[in-house]
Amino acid sequence: MEKSAGRRHDGHSHGDEELDDRKAAILEAVVTEYIGTAQPVGSHHVATAAGINVSSATIRSEMVALEREGFLVQPHTSAGRIPTDKGYRFFVDQLAEPGSLGPAQRQKVSRFFDQVHGEMEQMLERTSGLLSDLTSYASVVLAPGHESATVRSLQLVGLGPRLALLVVVLADGAVEKRTLDLAEEVPDEVLATAAAHVLGVAQGHPLAPAPAPAPTGDHAVDRIAGMAAAALGELVADEQDRVFVGGSSRLAAAFDAVETVRSVLTILEQQLVVVSLLRDVLERGLSVAIGTEHGYESLASCAVVVAPVSVDGHHAGAVGLLGPTRMNYPEALAAAQVVGERLGERLAGAAGTVGVAAHDAGPGTAQDTAQDMAQDTAEDTTHGTGRGAARGRRRRHAGR
Amino acid sequence: MEKSAGRRHDGHSHGDEELDDRKAAILEAVVTEYIGTAQPVGSHHVATAAGINVSSATIRSEMVALEREGFLVQPHTSAGRIPTDKGYRFFVDQLAEPGSLGPAQRQKVSRFFDQVHGEMEQMLERTSGLLSDLTSYASVVLAPGHESATVRSLQLVGLGPRLALLVVVLADGAVEKRTLDLAEEVPDEVLATAAAHVLGVAQGHPLAPAPAPAPTGDHAVDRIAGMAAAALGELVADEQDRVFVGGSSRLAAAFDAVETVRSVLTILEQQLVVVSLLRDVLERGLSVAIGTEHGYESLASCAVVVAPVSVDGHHAGAVGLLGPTRMNYPEALAAAQVVGERLGERLAGAAGTVGVAAHDAGPGTAQDTAQDMAQDTAEDTTHGTGRGAARGRRRRHAGR
């Protein structure tokens, strides 16, 4: 082992190695084939792939090199090759064509966003269903936090003799609530006065821990106002990250080991984990995390595709896809990208000026929108690492 | 086949047949063993089971009869027996001892309900996690509908120039909201007036389609009031059934065929189906639906255990468990029963007088509560059919 005559065009060998065109083509063929069939790919298959014009023997020797460099592995001697995580990574960064959605899918998306209605929670939930439908992978939608949304309205509603509900409406349309145990009977007028008082302090500011309410003369009012103010603070801690998971049944189809399915489902159930997973990946500027690139052991056989949802320029949540490492990256990336974008537009519209979009837009309109979207996708899709990945490289075998 | 000398003590033979004690004991042994091991049970195993004092040969002949009558099946000749759905049904109705939770589990429940806090959605979600933890099955919590809850407060909050949010607070503490596209700019005062106007009509009544608001003089107010009233009607249709599913990863452990897992997960994702499933089962007065007893093909290998959640005497939602037909019925029934009851109490408390329970109740208190609960369970648990199932029958092998 460690044959001395290593074939490196490049001096350094950490991570983002270069591969000559032929190796790259072979790697691409292997990945593509394996994604499709889930079977180890042999040299012969690669030789017959489009765009490759060398014999299987040559391919074999190249494969040996690719294996030595960590892009491929053999499950056992005398079997075909399987891509490693590193192999997938190279594929995603350097090889995969942007890939746009098929027309049917594009139409699905357009139709969805034309027709979806209802409040944010419902919309996000359905969006996750859409993503999962488009791709056949499990999907995750991370709701935008309300960190920056300011308080628009605040109300105290009496529910029982000693029970009241604090209802806060934020500028982005979110409604938060919290029951307050008043400990003694409080007349409605006091509730109203206290609410008005707290609103005076909080209005226009984002939800934040306990903005101290200035004391009035009235003891009862002050007490209630204090409680409400404290509850405001708890609200922000309480319900900040909401996650919507869709299509978890797809996981069962994607993995054949029932144990894998179980462990992945377990992760998906822990919303905290899902949130930090998506956050981590996004923060590192990635849109794809393959295998062990994120830190979660039980997701070692999974890949995660994430796309940000931006409303008016700044990040507000994210959409993600969770599938096997042998997922169809181009498609998944395109789907996440498009849905994330459209969702962002939609959210901006809802909170801003446009309001609920016209239902039943005619087929003509839908068509146009789909066209725009296809454009966007083909041009803008940037998938890959944040570390200045070379873009627009290579485009062999032009004709599929 | 169709041996003429059928051994029926009883004349009629539809559904709820009687079994003599020995057959019943054998059936019970088979079910118990199979639930534990998931392996076909042979006559020898049954013979060594507690409470059975006949030879394996005798058991074999009894088993033949049980098979002929449809309580057992053989996967193939020369294998042990497996209970049929009918076998499980008999077991649940006639044989299974009520079964209470173990002390550790009881404590878990008590602790949970002592500590849980936050708003209803969050509580229900966690409750479903609790149930699933207790039993290792997937759990479903059906949120109480707001059909009977009356409107307490109604507010229109301006979000943008032509956008407002209708916020309705119901007497049970639920908050419903809906964005309204106002089509033109409307000053806040008009929104407030319109809201007050609609509230005058709707307050104290349950949410219902379009309670027509009487016209005032002001055209703008009337227009907004009309929109708000219409939105009220849509609210009731929109968000009526909320379902919380927990522990779906348990399904992967319960079934070994990945295809089964997939199809069950698919069902769980369709909330409508889950809702009507639980409803159906409850309506038929059952607390258990085994195999094909409910109509859903893809759940043929599942059993569903349901317990009602009643708040102040009337039904308000339900809790359910979904597992393989070879589930541990006594335990599942007890868990669902207890959690359903406690959840009901808790909900009644939240909407009524008690308010948020004291946190950090000392171990003494928790202990007492657990005791009460155990009592309740042992005495009251009625699991079985609505068709006047004979209760308190049979109790062989007293000493376990």
Add this chain to the structure above:
DNA sequence: CCTGGCACTCGGTAGAATCGAGTGCCAGGA
């Protein structure tokens, strides 16, 4: 009516044989 005994069934396991996809290597040729 129960029981021990007996012949029989048949799924599951183990081992041997076979198949074939795929490999590594090498000598010959462009």
Add this chain to the structure above:
DNA sequence: TCCTGGCACTCGATTCTACCGAGTGCCAGG
């Protein structure tokens, strides 16, 4: 120097056989 066809070899998957043993149905005797 690099590619290619050829060849021996590996080894998982498949098939076949034998065999074990859990479990059965049946029957004669208690």
